[in-house]
Amino acid sequence: MVKSYTIVPTVGYLKFTMHMAQQLLERLYPQRRSLLKRQILSDALSCFLEFGFDTTSIEMIRDKSESSVGAIYHHFKNKEGIIAALVFAALDDQACLREQYLDEAKSLQDVISALIYSYVDWVSDQPQFAKFLLLAHFSVMQNEYKQVLSEKNKTRNQKIMAHVSRYSDFESFKNIPIELIMSLVIGASESYCRAWLSKKVVADPKAYREMLAQAAWNSLQGLSNQYKTIDKRHSGEML
Template sequence: MSPKQRRGAETAERLLDAALTVYSEAGEQGVTVSALTRTSGVSLGSLYHHFGSVDGLMNALVVRWLGRLLEHLGGALAEPRDARAGIESIVHAYLSFVRDHPDEARLLHSAYADRLGMEQARQLRDAQEARLSPLTQWLEGYVAAGEIADLPGPVLEALVLGPVIGFARGWLAGASGVAPDEAARLLPDRIWRSLEP
């Protein structure tokens, strides 16, 4: 990487870090050009050069952290010896990510990220396909072995991740008196029951 490319990459990183800071402190409405340039110390021109717009920057931030969450979940599937242990591992991994990265998780579970997902579903799916593939393949392997109900992939993913995402949203909004570690203890068995053949 040339010095110019390295400086460009560092500038983009500063902008992404600043966007998360501003979003965490002021919410979606606080993510303005002036707040981003002030927090990052980067010029307006650099913001537009690297991301095209504030929305482009926020989209890149969502995609970055979605990728990291999916990588974390993929790593959780590497060790389980059976389907039930795998479900427990996925739930623990998801909720530990939420617990350890609450600002990032708040962004991923926000109305902003939901809108982005609806507006750019195809692009996001294509960008994340390689990362989602291990979860889908893992589920399909246990369906083929008869350990998990033979249901369409999207239904299986909803049964596994739906309750976890629902809990995470409530906890991140402060609406749950249950800690992520307690939910990680309780949810796997209930999810497993919905997947049994």
């Protein structure tokens, strides 16, 4: 009896999170003719997470999705194409949620909060895809889809900068390298989400979204003040 009570919630949660992953694919591939494509991607996601990238084969994905090797190659060319398609689907869905949050921002601090909230909420709602992204990012950077991924990341950063640069108080952050800004903003949230996905912590990331957003804002302001102090020192030396 104890054993059954231990297993059922886990199985139920897994089914729920995979259902959320299927909904993500339906948002990105809503056409009826994309049904097989969605099925292949959904079952490939399950295989990759359960067996790993190296062990998972086209034949395993074929059997789970009840499709054919020909259909898989037609849609994705090869296993690397399936991995890339899943990565891009996750990034596109993540970007869509981020833009929704950013569009509601009314201040620079709101923008920082929007970046944190959208990231944390997406990971919380899509743990299967979030786990996959952590595993797959390096793989895509090593194959023929590297350039596409780089362009997506570049576009993401440009859109974020377009939002933050609307506000005059961003001037105080302009001396901070953009890569350092992004690390300060998302670093703590990413670290906690990784721990949650690997079951090292229990509380859902959403429980701490406000604290994570405030911490990111405080970090930026603290670093900005340090840069201002350095600039003043340099100005004094020049005089």
